Amino acid sequence: MTVTRDRQAVDAVEKLATALSVAVRVEPELIRAVRLELFPRLGVETESDLWFSGLVRSQGPTGLVFDTGERHRLQRRLERWLRQQQPDAPVHSLWRVIRHVHADLSPALLLEEQVTWLAVTGRRGEIDDALAPALKAITQENRNGLRQWLASAWDRLPQAVRDSPTGWQLAQTARPRFPARRFPFGVERAPLPARRLGDLARVLDDILITVRRVGDELEIDGRPVEPEAATEAPPGTYGLPVPDTAPRVLTLLAGGSRERDEDLSVPEAWQIRVHVGPGPVLLRSARGQVYRLPERAAPVRGAGPAGRFLGISVARYEHEQLPPLDHSPDLCREVGSAFGDTYAKEFLSDPSLAAVTERLARLSARRHDGPLVVYVRGYALPGTGGPHLAFRDSDPERPDTVLTGEDLFRLATASGADQVLVLLDTVRPPDSGTDWGYPPLSMELRAASWTGQISVLVPHDTGWDRLFGTWLVRLLRRGPDAGPQGWGWSPRDRYITGGELMRAVAVDWPGEYPSTPRNYAIGVPRELLANPRYALRDFPDHLNPADFGEAYAQEAAAFLGEVIRDSAGSPEDRERAVSNMLLLGPDRGVEAAVALDDLAERFAAVGRRADAAAAHQHAIDLLRPLTEQRPDSAWPALGSALYGLAGRLAEAYRWAEARPFAEEAVALRRRLADTRPDQRPRLAESLHLWSLVLRGAGLHQAALEAAVEAADLFGRLTVDDPQAHRSALAVCLGSLANRYGEVGLPQHALTVAVQAEVIRRAQAESDPDARADLARSLHVRWYWERHLGHTATAHTTMTECVRLRRELAARHPGTHRPKYAESLNCLAVSLADLGHIDRAMVPAREAVSIYRELVAGGAVDLRQPLARTQRNLSLWLGALGRPAEAVSAASDAVSHYRELEAEQRGLHRADLADSLEMWSGALDQLGEGRPRALDAARQAVVLYRELFAAEPDKYRRALARSVNTLSIRLDALGRHQEAARLRAEVRDIVSGTWPPF
Template identity: 90%
Template sequence: MTVTRDRQTVDAVEKLATALSVAVRVEPELIRAVRLELFPRLGVETESDLWFSGLVRSQGPKGLVFDTGERHRLQRRLERWLRQQHPDAPVHSLWRIIQHVHTDLSPALLLEEQVTWLAVAGRSGEIDDALAPALKAVTLQNRDGLKQWLASAWERLPQAVRDSSTGWQLAQTARPRFPARRFPFGVERVPLPARRLGDLARVLDDILITVRRDGDELEIDGQPVDPEAATEVPPDSYALPVPDTAPRVLTLLAGGPRERDEDLSVPVAWQLRVHVGPGPVLLRSARGHVFRLPERAAPVHGAGLAGRFLGISVARYEHAQLPPLDHSPDLCREVGAAFGDTYAKEYLADPSLAAVTERLARLSARRHDGPLVVYVRGYALPGRRSGGPNLAFRDSDPDRPDTVLTGEDLFRLATGSGADQVLVLLDTVRPPGSGDGWGYPPLSMELRTASWTGQISVLVPHDAGWDRLFGSWLVRLLRHGPDSGPQGWGWAPRDRFITGGELMRAVALDWPGDYPSTPRNFATGVPRELLPNPRYALRDFPDDLNLADFGEAYAQEAAAFLGEVIRDSADSPEDRERAVSTMLRLGPDRGVEAAVALDDLAERFAAAGRRADAAAAHQHAIDLLRPLAEQRPDRAWPALGSALYGLAGRLAEAYRWTEARPYAEEAVDLRRRLAATRPDQRPRLAESLHLWSLVLRGVGLHDAALDAAVEAADLFGRLTADDPDEHRSALAVCLGSLANRYGEVGLPEHALTVAVQAEVIRRAQAESDPEARADLARSLHVRWYWERSLGHAATAHATMTECVTMRRELAALRPEAHRPKYAESLNCLAVGLADLGHIGRAMAPAREAVSIYRELVAGGAVDLRQPLARAQRNLSLWLGALGRPAEAVSAASDAVSHYRELEAEQKGLHRADLADALAMWSGALDQLGEGRPRALDAARQAVALYRELFAAEPDKYRRALARSVNTLSIRLDALGRSEEAARLRKEVRDIVSGALPPF
């Protein structure tokens, strides 16, 4: 690979620029002073290289100015450097050098450099004190120059300065001077109590914001209101003056349910909702003004709900021609309850005509755009007008038309309520002696504001025992759905709501044929959602409902829908639990389907990187399947094997080998039993054997892991012979794993032979399918490893060169998918070059690998921190071999930092790598000569870690511990501490001889 720039020059410039990044303007005098005091080994040419480097935005007679983005990057590097250096290290004198050179700098720019130094030096607690005089000058002396400086310097300041409470206050004073783009202060909460903003508020203008009461909540809108429009705010809303800060600041004073004051921060373009209860509310602005909002108005009954239900039940009449009806208002309430909790319900028992009309008129006064259902039980009288039968109430007189209500009159009153749908249910009885030659004709129904209106009416003879028939049947229909009807006509398990049209079809099709007085339906308009579907599969079904009564067709459709819900429930655990519960109620076979859906959900979790959620979903499936395996072994066993395999795989991905072992073993045993009688299960057995070999290897049982891998490869080989297209890829994967298992038991020749077989398969695939090149590259990687292990350095170099070329092309086509593997191959190419003695040539691919890994980790790929640390460790080793100890120290230090993070997150998993990196860092520091005390400290840390590793696995870490203790003795000798060194050398002899026990 061609290197276009001299990396040594670039690193020298980068190092010098890092130290100078504190300065706002960098003069030649400052460059010279910093180079001579901090980097005496750098030549004078480094100064000119810096002057014309890409880090610089502009140069002038007085000095250069760094690019803002590069300056922030350099400051972050300086911050890490300062943390890693001993307090007596020269770099800690940097601020003294800058102060000396910049004695004549303007106070504002000197302040900027001071707070920048405090930020990078890890002294953020001192930033507020440093900025306090500036804030005082602005708020008390109105120093406009400072405001102008802050507006221009804001983007240059480190984040710690911008996040400080004093920095935030200064930014508020300078907001009008910021560029026209959005104010760049993106906090959502003010970084200090509102009561401390009095001085700031004095220099800010007021703006108006809207505060609205919504029930027991307060909605505060941070968007400013035009003062001319403030008088037009809607009811229950108030325009309050507050200081123009970003975010807005108010204090909700104690009172009512609030035991203490609460500061509220409202971002400019947001709305904030806070619960305040029904009582009056006191708000205080940052200026100290207190505003009182009155208690909320009493809520309008029914407002905000999905619908309203008005039940009218008449059983007692004043006129002699209308004998009492033998029913109570209970059925009316049962009908209302069947419409669900989303309906606000009102009931009238034995009302007068005036009470009914008054109640309907009140509904019109409290207009509501949800559906309205009116249910009437009582007598219907033969009509003397075209409107059909008249509805009788307690004080109705059959001979006086003005005491009854026609069906059309009822509709006119109902549609005047503003409801978007109106349904009238007439459950009526013919009076004695009225005959049976009359009934409800089609009504002339006006839509008005409604999109749909409908009527369902029934008229039964008096004293026939049928007066409860329609109401009871309607309750059962609304609670359980129809017994008959074509599939797909509504009432399906995936339909959350039922429309008025679907309700009417159910009434027409499901009404028993032997019942008297078939209901008559009339409707106009476009039906919309009217009531909850009792058969919606994702609802809470009552315990006394047997879902099997809905039939097999419902069970199949419900299971399919609920399976979709489970698979799509990554962010809806409540829906998932309800769906699983319902499927179990549908029967054992549906429970198996629920477990399969959970297993699919686990795969989706895994693909999204949510490993813990994936493992939990697999475990949920296993818990469901274990009892079902006894009831339905033919269906449950394959699903249980899949869930066990999935959970073992998730645990293995997290290196939790011991936990994965029982699940992987059970999956193999179960699938072996299935494969004995079902040939279609042999591929599943083969994949389980492959995973089983990985788990056994993870727990240190290498011989058993090899046996499992051999069996898996043999089985995949036989499957491939029968169906090459289906199983050839799996065979290649298994052969690659088998190669590693051979190598782990000391058979590298076998490993290489098997790796070549895998490569042959992958190469044939890649010739016919370019998409398979990534798999070929993976096989080349395995082959390279075992060629290198056998000492075939030249052949291994050629293999890895082909792999790098291939992965470079893949990374160019799909960077997000292939750049990590490309970086891995670059690192391996560097290792191969070093094996051949070409350490200088190894530097280019090694640096490129580190650069790619750094970029990916900075972009959020935290899983790549381990390969990044490994690449940096290699780079440190080779830099030391090339006689560049300073760069070796830097690379080793970065590797140690990454391994510390990884070890802190997964205790014990990265301990050996951390110990090795510490030992390498110690060696680099010692070679540098300037950090021998730090080299001794790193060596001590390495020894402490190796002691822990040796105590757990003596045979594995005996030599490593002896080597690290010996290194520590050498470090002590170099510092003149001969007695300690002598004791350690004796300990080395004891460790090597086995005289020192691992405890």
């Protein structure tokens, strides 16, 4: 068979990719090393084919990343390949090659590659040993960086790693950091029993789950509940504190009919049932705490509300004393429909007594946990002990052909349902009088956890026989017209209980002949039917929630606002809540927008900037049409949403996109502040943001003017109310200091920075939590002291800043370690300024170590400060005569800046050019790397030419320096003619004769 060249290329790429699937980061160096070691006959073109193949999700300057699904497939292929090859085959040397090339990779990523190799080589017993140090670092040393790494790496790990006991334990520690979606464990049973969780249980928070006795079974619900909800639980239900794992783990201890302990795994989103028998139950949590549940009590289960409905409609009678009733079975079906689609429905039209009793007996034979509703329409005959129900073959003179209300109730409660409701919609025969009616039911009929009967007895007149049924349908579909607050039917209640239905009937039934609702509750009534007034439901077109009245609208709006604010993990609930809020009236649209704005702030607080921006934009879209209808509330809310959206875009350095929103927020709030003093703080904060956006756009003079106006306004507000505005003034002064410096007024900058520090120091003296703000102000002061050449004073300032941030990082590492690393880098800079380069190495290396750990843990935003610190470290290592270490540090800086520039083109170009130039210098100093030094210098010149073309004045000197460096590299390699031509170019650039294009 002849194989085409295209097919051969595909097979070659597949082979190379299979070998590389172990690696997390696939750099060109690794691709080359693996090809030469394992596939020496493959040409270099295979590397290029792999780079642009469909197996790759993304490519960047530092390497490629495989598609996650393809990578798992390739790993399975590699696992089969390794099994088929002899122990001395080249493929078994793959791990040695990867480990050699990735010797400088971060510890977390090295661990990820190591356990992946163990998985594909079938050494699954060693996976737990490899992961054990990471688990120890998290549970005993509180290493948050590893948690962040695990959250980002989980989907990449092979299934064997995720299913391992230690992998599962690691995943529990990182669950709060996972995206707002169901955690992808891939297992429903925990791989470890509760008694073996050990250190893991100590670092997890407790949650409350519910445990219920249901007959001889124990129902355990893995969904967490609030403590208040647990205290209000029905009888037989208990709140149990357990460590927050997924699934939850418990041990059912031996006792009674149980001969041995049983380990239980409870999925976090649903329930399990375990047979425990009638005796007491002992449960042990992962913390070793033992809980005793008492012996079986009467069952109290929620309907959920999946029940059964039996509708009996009798209009035709064989006995001449019972003339036909003028109704059809349609109303009976309407009543059944009003109980909802979750009810299984059966209907009997004009049945005999035998058909009714047979059908009820059949219900008893098919026992069901949910509620049972029996609805009867027809005649009620006077008899001993109360009315008797008549059916098609009933004879008023023969008691054995009729059924008493109690008999019907007894048959219904024998069905085994945990709730029974009997509805008797009955008519008096002609000429039977009005001095008889339904008596209370016998005490012995209280058989289910909740039972009730609603009966009405109306005269034999045209129109009466449909009145109760029609009214009942309206009640079930719309809710009661009357009744005090707190009787259920609230917009917050998803379901209505039997007791709440009883109270609504007692208060709301408008008939001249009163109904007689009987509520025989021996347990807490559970859900009976869906609440038609539940504010988060899908309202049908004929039902407008605004018609329920202003009190309902206020409570529904408050509830829907809470749903929107808490909908970070449920966009469907958010859309429904916003839609239903608008049904309540135009004013509620403003409330929905405010709730969306609050949700955006919650998104921003956990780093979900894109979701935050989308929520702000949704609020803006809601508010714009409302500004004319509701100007007093809509305009301020719109200003807040515009400000929030501009802030989210600015945080992502999207200055051009942020600018129109920030500008509109300033204009809007300036107009509001003219007539509303309460809007002046909002105007000041908008001016401050406007200054930052203008600065990001390169408009430094305009940014200074906006910052001056913001500081002036906050200053006047602080005079009126120091407690409320002093912190905002300090923030604004720190920003103003930088704006002064950017326009060439460093002395002004230092003066303002000192003013900000004075405010922050006074706050820190009375409030220890304000020390982080003081450290931030010291950082700004240090920068301008150094800029002005006050090196000794700057060193003192930064030393204090480092001390403060070290203390803060020790107490709250997750929050303050990045800033502590930043201050360490600045302290190293200050020591170098004083000539103590050897002393500068200590804080610089500590800063690099912290940044590396945080970046490896998933804090990708810290790659820029890591690269900046490594660039400084490279400079100082070179000055100390340690060129090999300088080359390594500069190379890392270049790699990070390449990644950043690939993600946001133009934003990091100047830093990348500077790092390339520094790398070139380190390579040249090393001697053996001069050809690579020349290549790095050329890349730097290319980047500086692009920067010079865009901003000639700003980058003229940098371009001249870079071209001169390139000429020096050429001279060192003996290429003097090219070097001379470049030196002439340098003179032209400096003199201004070299055009910026």
